[in-house]
Amino acid sequence: MSGPPSARILVPVGESITLRNTVAYAVREAATRAEAEGAATVHFAYPVTGRVADQAGLEEPRALLERVEVWARDDLGDEADASNVAFETAVRAADEYLFSPADYARTLNEYAEEQGLDRVIIDPEYTPAGSAPMVQPLEYELERSGLTVEEAPVERPTRRARLVRGGGLAKFASVFGASYLFYLAIGGFAGTFDFVTGAFSAAVTAALLSQISLSDAPDTRTPVRLLRFLVYAPFLLWEIAKANVTMAYVVLHPSLPIDPKIERFEAAVWGDLPVMTLANSITLTPGTLTVDVIDREFHVHSLTRSSREDLLAGALERAVRFVYYGRDAMAIASPEERRAEVDDE
């Protein structure tokens, strides 16, 4: 890189867990440049993967871009030269299919040329084409066409599981520990024989199954999450107690006062484990039952109207976010508020 980094920045946008932090980084960068050069622009571009036939197909990219802009303005509020930084958003390639990283690079490149942008900040978890790795080939393609490319230095809360990945030892250890404990609990901690056979069978189990049963290796965050889970458990138990009193009332009431309905909403939790926790918690709590989860869209069957309102108020969702991402994540809006935002368009 020669000279100072440019103040005209392009950020490709797609659903990703680190998108929020990438936006924050881009805005910070822009603010720094604005201080030095007097003005800076950040363009957020959403390359649409498939071909979109009508306006309805564009709703999702638009909603995301709108959210991104809100975030960006939010972040900018803290900086001194707020008025010198401009934001643009754009949906691109809605009339064609994008297959390879090269297609994405071409789209982004065209856009950059059109708008006179020469610096790209990429979200390290940017994977618009599903699970295929995207960032590295994309960076390569973009750099070939003369753009300055950098990855936003953001922390990655979770990572999509590839089929074979590292962390083998940690996985082995945790599966081994769990099986050994289970074996000993069943056997009743009875003597040397059990300790030896237990260790042996736990080793066999862990060797065979550790890669299958855990998609993510336990790491330093795991103990913290377990601790937070201990905070979550009483809350969940209380919700369950309430749920059952409601159920008992509804079921034993002579006129059966129910009003069942399936509710769909997009949950603001990411990754398999948090989604599973939320789904199970929803199933256990007041009059709600998770019927289906497609990616992050929950289909929840609710028994009564009050349970529906509780669900959309999002206390549970917030609690699950607290367990996995910490206290900061609790501030995200509830499903009801998010839905209202989309309706406002």
Next chain:
Amino acid sequence: MSELSPLVSDVLVGAAGAFAVLAVVVLYRVARGPTMQDRVIAVNVIGSNTVVIIALLAAAFGEPGFLDVALIYALLNFLMSIAISKFTVERGGII
């Protein structure tokens, strides 16, 4: 093992009896259906009742060995539900 007073032991056996009666009552739903899933739900309820019955009898008679049976039964009960759901779904992956 602590010694249970006869009263507590009776209560536990009584609770086991109640669970057994409930399991028989729920059999009506198994027989009636109407859909296959209704039957699976009912069988699942009967299965968890059975687990509870076994555990209660283990406690009442002071036979901890029964608990292993209950554990395995719980595992099988869960597997049964998952397997049947899986069989009825075209696309892969049920959970």
Next chain:
Amino acid sequence: MTPVEIAIVALAAGGVFFAVVAAVGVLRLPDLYTRSHAASKSDTLGAVLTLGAAALAFGTDVPTAKTVLLLLFMFLTNPTAAHAISRAAYDQGIEPWTTEEEGKP
């Protein structure tokens, strides 16, 4: 009666009560989704309370640990099973039962 015995009896009574609720729910509710509400919630709580009673009755020993393990297991699997079954039904296109009045706010 000692406090522990009272707790055992209370837990067993609560467990039986919720098991009754579950059974009545499974018989009475109109469709399989609502029935699985009864199966997943009331039945889980009924089982968990009763297993709690059994755990107390064993005193503090390996059997208690096993009963607690059983309890946790029920706690995890019952909702999962209910979810799996209702999802299978949902995939088959079984429509949920609703109250007749339509067009609520």
